[in-house]
Amino acid sequence: MASSPSGGSNFESGLEIRTRSVEQTLIPLVSQITTLINHKDKPKKSERTLAAIHRVGQAVSVAVGRFVSVGEAIATENQELKEEMGQACFEARRAGDAIAQLTDVGTAVTVQSDSRVTVFSDRTGMVKAARLLLSSVTKVLVLADRIVIKQIVASRNKVLVTLDHLERVSTFQEFVQIFSQFGNEMVEFAHLTGDRQNDLKDEKKKARMAAARAVLEKCTMMLLTASKTCLRHPDCESARINKDAVFQRMRCALEQVIEIVTEARSSGENKISPSSIYNGIKDFKSNVESLRENLYSLPPQSVGSHLETLVERTEDFTDSAYTSHEQRQAILGLCQLARQDTQQLVHAWVEAQSTHAKEATEEMEVCILKTCQSASDLRRELHKAAVSRASDLLKVHGEQLPLRVLKTSGAEGNLEAVAEYARTLSEQKEQLVETCRLLCHVSGTEPLEITCIHAEETFHVIGPQIISAAQTLALHPSSKIAKENLVVFCEAWESQLCDMALLLREINDVFEGRRGDKRSYLSLPRPGKLPANLKTAKAVKLDAEEQTGVAKLGLELRLMSSEVDTEVDKWEEQEHGIVQHSQSLASMAYNMFLFTRGEGLLKTTLDLFHQAEVFSEEGIQLCSSLRSFTTQLVDEEKALVTTEMEKLAPLCQQLQTGAKTPVQGKAATFQKVETSIQTSRATLAVVLSLLPLCNKLNRKYKSERSSLGSPQGWREHPDASTPAKNGTLNSKNTNGFGVKSLEQHMVNLNLLESK
Numbered sequence: 001m002a003s004s005p006s007g008g009s010n011f012e013s014g015l016e017i018r019t020r021s022v023e024q025t026l027i028p029l030v031s032q033i034t035t036l037i038n039h040k041d042k043p044k045k046s047e048r049t050l051a052a053i054h055r056v057g058q059a060v061s062v063a064v065g066r067f068v069s070v071g072e073a074i075a076t077e078n079q080e081l082k083e084e085m086g087q088a089c090f091e092a093r094r095a096g097d098a099i100a101q102l103t104d105v106g107t108a109v110t111v112q113s114d115s116r117v118t119v120f121s122d123r124t125g126m127v128k129a130a131r132l133l134l135s136s137v138t139k140v141l142v143l144a145d146r147i148v149i150k151q152i153v154a155s156r157n158k159v160l161v162t163l164d165h166l167e168r169v170s171t172f173q174e175f176v177q178i179f180s181q182f183g184n185e186m187v188e189f190a191h192l193t194g195d196r197q198n199d200l201k202d203e204k205k206k207a208r209m210a211a212a213r214a215v216l217e218k219c220t221m222m223l224l225t226a227s228k229t230c231l232r233h234p235d236c237e238s239a240r241i242n243k244d245a246v247f248q249r250m251r252c253a254l255e256q257v258i259e260i261v262t263e264a265r266s267s268g269e270n271k272i273s274p275s276s277i278y279n280g281i282k283d284f285k286s287n288v289e290s291l292r293e294n295l296y297s298l299p300p301q302s303v304g305s306h307l308e309t310l311v312e313r314t315e316d317f318t319d320s321a322y323t324s325h326e327q328r329q330a331i332l333g334l335c336q337l338a339r340q341d342t343q344q345l346v347h348a349w350v351e352a353q354s355t356h357a358k359e360a361t362e363e364m365e366v367c368i369l370k371t372c373q374s375a376s377d378l379r380r381e382l383h384k385a386a387v388s389r390a391s392d393l394l395k396v397h398g399e400q401l402p403l404r405v406l407k408t409s410g411a412e413g414n415l416e417a418v419a420e421y422a423r424t425l426s427e428q429k430e431q432l433v434e435t436c437r438l439l440c441h442v443s444g445t446e447p448l449e450i451t452c453i454h455a456e457e458t459f460h461v462i463g464p465q466i467i468s469a470a471q472t473l474a475l476h477p478s479s480k481i482a483k484e485n486l487v488v489f490c491e492a493w494e495s496q497l498c499d500m501a502l503l504l505r506e507i508n509d510v511f512e513g514r515r516g517d518k519r520s521y522l523s524l525p526r527p528g529k530l531p532a533n534l535k536t537a538k539a540v541k542l543d544a545e546e547q548t549g550v551a552k553l554g555l556e557l558r559l560m561s562s563e564v565d566t567e568v569d570k571w572e573e574q575e576h577g578i579v580q581h582s583q584s585l586a587s588m589a590y591n592m593f594l595f596t597r598g599e600g601l602l603k604t605t606l607d608l609f610h611q612a613e614v615f616s617e618e619g620i621q622l623c624s625s626l627r628s629f630t631t632q633l634v635d636e637e638k639a640l641v642t643t644e645m646e647k648l649a650p651l652c653q654q655l656q657t658g659a660k661t662p663v664q665g666k667a668a669t670f671q672k673v674e675t676s677i678q679t680s681r682a683t684l685a686v687v688l689s690l691l692p693l694c695n696k697l698n699r700k701y702k703s704e705r706s707s708l709g710s711p712q713g714w715r716e717h718p719d720a721s722t723p724a725k726n727g728t729l730n731s732k733n734t735n736g737f738g739v740k741s742l743e744q745h746m747v748n749l750n751l752l753e754s755k
Contacts, residue, residue: 019199022141057103064096071140088139095133155189207447211454215253222246225485238471277441281379311335327385338374386438403490410473418474422467429463444510553677554596560684561589567691577625588615612676613659619652655679
């Protein structure tokens with residue numbers, strides 16, 4: 001039968017599964033049908049076994065029928081898919097009927113005396129029907145996924161049209177009206193693309209989507225102030241340059257999103273892996289180690305040429321004016337050592353081949369070990385050089401001296417000072433751009449490489465934008481809008497420095513083997529929410545005394561987040577809803593811990609309160625997953641989980657209410673900070689008690705479910721006979737047609753595991 005979606009993710013129909021929602025919809029179906037086909041074919045079959053097989057077959061037939069009705073309704077509303085969807089639905093219905101017929105063995109009459117063709121007498125027919133069912137259901141889901149893509153493209157087109165109108169407006173009144181429409185369209189686009197980003201299986205595409213969405217989110221506020229400045233000072237060339245750069249960057253980001261969702265080829269994808277020294281050294285070591293298995297798999301000269309290619313790439317480090325003499329000498333020395341070890345390996349290799357050796361000789365084995373070690377030492381030195389450079393730059397640029405002077409000089413109309421510190425900022429920009437390039441070499445994973453490229457591009461673009469905004473203010477020092485515009489671009493620069501600090505930590509985590517490829521849960525600012533909406537309260541930073549006051553709480557939060565990470569790593573199903581929500585909570589708690597130290601992405605109290613609000617929402621989502629999980633448990637087990645779960649919801653509600661409650665004054669604000677962290681800590685404590693319990697029960701449930709005698713995965717809900725209402729198929733529904741609506745129907749029909 002068709003391979004599992006979790007494997008190659010391609011079914012016999014040739015359809016590639018690119019999203020987790022499609023994959024997760026199919027995995028339980030694959031599991032249940034596999035169980036049905038692989039039932040124990042005992043000579044004697046009890047009435048219980050026969051009845052169970054009969055129930056499974058009927059459940060499949062009924063569930064597929066309802067699933068198909070959803071697909072047919074989608075086809076009716078989307079004429080371009082009508083023919084393909086209709087054929088896939090027809091095949092799915094036919095396969096479901098065949099499975100129902102083959103499992104119609106519910107009577108107590110023995111199979112030997114029954115002339116009917118059943119699953120016991122026609123295993124081949126059952127396998128054929130299962131293949132047809134899986135391939136046709138997959139096709140229905142993938143076709144429905146096209147509609148999701150169509151929605152995103154349509155939303156982008158609306159944004160582009162409004163963006164063109166915004167660029168051409170000539171009055172403030174017209175601008176305000178169109179920008180309001182633009183904001184609503186961007187919110188819709190952010191929601192659609194956010195869902196898509198979370199649904200993508202390919203981590204590289206997910207990282208590219210995150211980068212493009214981050215550009216759109218930050219540029220929305222820049223577009224507002226840059227456009228207003230241009231309207232107020234229509235004859236100012238620097239204001240026009242500033243505005244044009246924002247519009248251009250937004251259009252590029254919109255195009256990148258569409259390239260990702262439509263699987264279009266992009267030049268951005270070609271900038272990544274080939275230039276990464278980390279990946280190059282990894283491949284080099286892999287080729288060297290493969291010689292143990294096959295001496296004749298590669299020509300001897302290929303290893304030497306591979307190393308020379310790597311050495312050429314290290315010139316990004318050694319040719320840099322910012323690399324210290326000691327680091328340059330260390331890198332050059334390790335390159336030379338790697339050359340010597342590789343030459344010795346090639347010599348031993350050629351000798352082994354000349355004697356027609358079948359496996360690596362002892363001399364070769366020693367050379368392989370030495371060559372791999374020298375390559376690892378080189379990688380370690382390059383990592384050290386890039387990370388130390390980035391750390392030093394972040395410390396220096398954390399003072400924000402050029403930005404402060406540009407704001408002051410601009411407000412004073414001092415064009416000479418603006419020009420002087422514009423040169424300083426340009427130099428800092430070049431240092432940061434080059435450092436991002438070095439970090440890309442040592443980042444360790446393709447998603448982090450993409451994030452490094454995004455950071456490099458962001459510094460490269462925002463630097464000149466700050467300068468043009470400062471020049472505009474210097475020409476119009478009394479202009480409030482020009483001053484606000486400069487502040488917005490400076491904040492974008494500062495925000496990117498914070499992102500770079502977080503990126504640096506992630507690169508170190510990967511290099512040192514901590515947290516693997518897990519991505520931090522970045523929830524600030526939230527997709528689609530305009531920065532203007534966040535300025536209802538004053539954003540302040542904790543002073544040294546306040547940081548000391550919450551240091552102990554922060555450390556406890558850090559320890560708990562590590563314990564949660566340890567517990568979720570014990571789960572076999574890393575895609576389980578309980579696991580994913582718990583991981584997000586742990587990552588947000590880590591962000592809060594960094595805040596107590598004056599580090600990380602959360603810089604002000606407003607940032608923390610917003611993070612606490614999102615933390616509470618994630619906790620509520622975890623409660624929902626836990627409730628779904630308990631539906632498969634017996635009463636005694638359900639009571640154990642429910643008892644702990646009932647502690648979670650009130651804490652989340654308390655945290656959410658506290659985060660939204662406005663306070664005034666320094667003392668009250670600090671008290672709110674302390675309370676938010678305490679409540680978050682209490683929430684994690686409950687999560688820690690739930691994770692091992694649920695993991696144990698989940699393993700038990702999976703073990704029981706693998707037996708055909710307990711077909712809980714196919715048991716119908718009490719209201720399963722109620723037909724689906726037409727309202728769920730309304731094309732104006734915010735969820736639209738596509739994977740999510742189909743997946744929900746699969747849940748209702750018990751073709752999905754409870755999440």
